[in-house]
Amino acid sequence: MQQPPNSSRRQFLGLAGGAAALGAIPVITVRPAEATPAMLASAIQNVTAGAVVHTGKVKLDIPPLVENGNTVPMMVTVAHPMAPEDHVRSIHVFNEKNPQPNIANFYLGPHSGRAQVSTRIRLADSQKIVAIAKLSDGSFWSASVDVVVTLAACTEEVI
Amino acid sequence: MRPFGAIAAALLTASAVCAAEIPQADRRSGYSFMKADTKAMQDEDTANPGMLWVLDGEALWKRKLGAANKACADCHGDARTSMKGIAARYPAFDKAAGRPIDLEQRINSCRSNHQQATPLPFESRELLALTAFVSRQSQGTPIETGADPQLAPFIARGGERYMQRQGQLNLACANCHDDNWDKKLVGSAITQGHPTGYPLYRLEWQSLGSLQRRLRACITGIRAQAYDYGAPELVELELYLMSRARGMAMEAPGVRP
Amino acid sequence: MASALINVPAKAKRGDIIEIKTLMSHIMETGYRHTTTGEAVPRNIITSFTCRFNGNEIFRADLFPAIAANPFITFFTTAAESGKFEFEWTGDKGFSETASASITVE
Numbered sequence: 001m002q003q004p005p006n007s008s009r010r011q012f013l014g015l016a017g018g019a020a021a022l023g024a025i026p027v028i029t030v031r032p033a034e035a036t037p038a039m040l041a042s043a044i045q046n047v048t049a050g051a052v053v054h055t056g057k058v059k060l061d062i063p064p065l066v067e068n069g070n071t072v073p074m075m076v077t078v079a080h081p082m083a084p085e086d087h088v089r090s091i092h093v094f095n096e097k098n099p100q101p102n103i104a105n106f107y108l109g110p111h112s113g114r115a116q117v118s119t120r121i122r123l124a125d126s127q128k129i130v131a132i133a134k135l136s137d138g139s140f141w142s143a144s145v146d147v148v149v150t151l152a153a154c155t156e157e158v159i
Numbered sequence: 160m161r162p163f164g165a166i167a168a169a170l171l172t173a174s175a176v177c178a179a180e181i182p183q184a185d186r187r188s189g190y191s192f193m194k195a196d197t198k199a200m201q202d203e204d205t206a207n208p209g210m211l212w213v214l215d216g217e218a219l220w221k222r223k224l225g226a227a228n229k230a231c232a233d234c235h236g237d238a239r240t241s242m243k244g245i246a247a248r249y250p251a252f253d254k255a256a257g258r259p260i261d262l263e264q265r266i267n268s269c270r271s272n273h274q275q276a277t278p279l280p281f282e283s284r285e286l287l288a289l290t291a292f293v294s295r296q297s298q299g300t301p302i303e304t305g306a307d308p309q310l311a312p313f314i315a316r317g318g319e320r321y322m323q324r325q326g327q328l329n330l331a332c333a334n335c336h337d338d339n340w341d342k343k344l345v346g347s348a349i350t351q352g353h354p355t356g357y358p359l360y361r362l363e364w365q366s367l368g369s370l371q372r373r374l375r376a377c378i379t380g381i382r383a384q385a386y387d388y389g390a391p392e393l394v395e396l397e398l399y400l401m402s403r404a405r406g407m408a409m410e411a412p413g414v415r416p
Numbered sequence: 417m418a419s420a421l422i423n424v425p426a427k428a429k430r431g432d433i434i435e436i437k438t439l440m441s442h443i444m445e446t447g448y449r450h451t452t453t454g455e456a457v458p459r460n461i462i463t464s465f466t467c468r469f470n471g472n473e474i475f476r477a478d479l480f481p482a483i484a485a486n487p488f489i490t491f492f493t494t495a496a497e498s499g500k501f502e503f504e505w506t507g508d509k510g511f512s513e514t515a516s517a518s519i520t521v522e
Contacts, residue, residue: 113433150346205423365485
């Protein structure tokens, strides 16, 4: 592929990612590894309403190398007390590259005793998964994990 | 890695009835190739989606139907005792058919002859559910398929087919599952092809499925024309594989990637 | 045919934190797949799961197409008194299933 003489591949990707974050290009398939795609950012915005999201407290357990992207076990644990005056209200899980950024929302309360949920998810491709917890004081905490989805060797046409 | 000569040698001796291409001591269930998370899904009933079909099968077992208005339970009683070890002996020789039939075909023959109901389509939820429920009663029992001497010629034919190169990729089942089972194909482990867990829940399918479905997918994978569901060739292949796994523990409903 | 598998301990001590595991039969069709002839397969998923204890909601989840078929959901609760857990799954095409399980708290 021909490239302008002064443009490295990295620069090109950086520009594309920047444009996506501004919403100029709704969906792009090539982007820098650390950029947050617009759809994921807006799904997170819907939950946090722009509040600061701290890193920490949340633990996201997903196998780093999954056997089949159609059924991936996932567990979210929030290291926080579950007391009436101070507890985890909800846990929200997002992904980067599925057709839709939301995976699930879980609503808990002080009676939960432990802020830990698990389920099984679908991952269309290797990508970043983000879990955000909302505490009763209104603060948000998060963790993210990069997952490698290997493609099965012998798949059958499902439909 | 084994020398290529081993494949040729295996092909030359293909007509022999051999249940020990892989030495007994080296035989491994597909379960042992799985990652811990996938094993955990099979290990616990309430985590194993295959149990949803077992539950459905239990309900169907008690349902009266057909012109005879009979339930499976009316003849066979409590499946926990009457069906214990049964699936571990299938495919089995059927006198009326004069040839082996698999468990799905046995259930359908019961429906036609005793319940006077229409047979269930292969891979239908009901047939998978009944098969899963019956197979579940053999969980942990050693596979005994192939003990009946009448089955010998059919096992031999299944074995020949297992060793026969076919399709655009010109591969025999044995090329992967006997000769390269300790390796990987793309990201997937190549297993030894012991059908210990069928019908089983495949993460890829996101559903329970039969051994015939798996064999058809494998045959399509080597770009050969898959046999139709219920074809004698498929049943002979099932029979060969089950007799090859003789002594291994039944796991149905298994979970595989 | 829709089956549910629920794992709730039959007995617990007051104040114990117990795990609840649920598994529900459902295809969870994403709405993003096409048949070989190119027709879109319409979305058909469970969108909501709720657990109530003695009538009060103790856990709820919103599900999206990224949840695998036959949804498996686990969560925790504190055993405060004996009673009944009621589980409800609702979704597209009028899907609605319920299950229940009882616990004795000593």
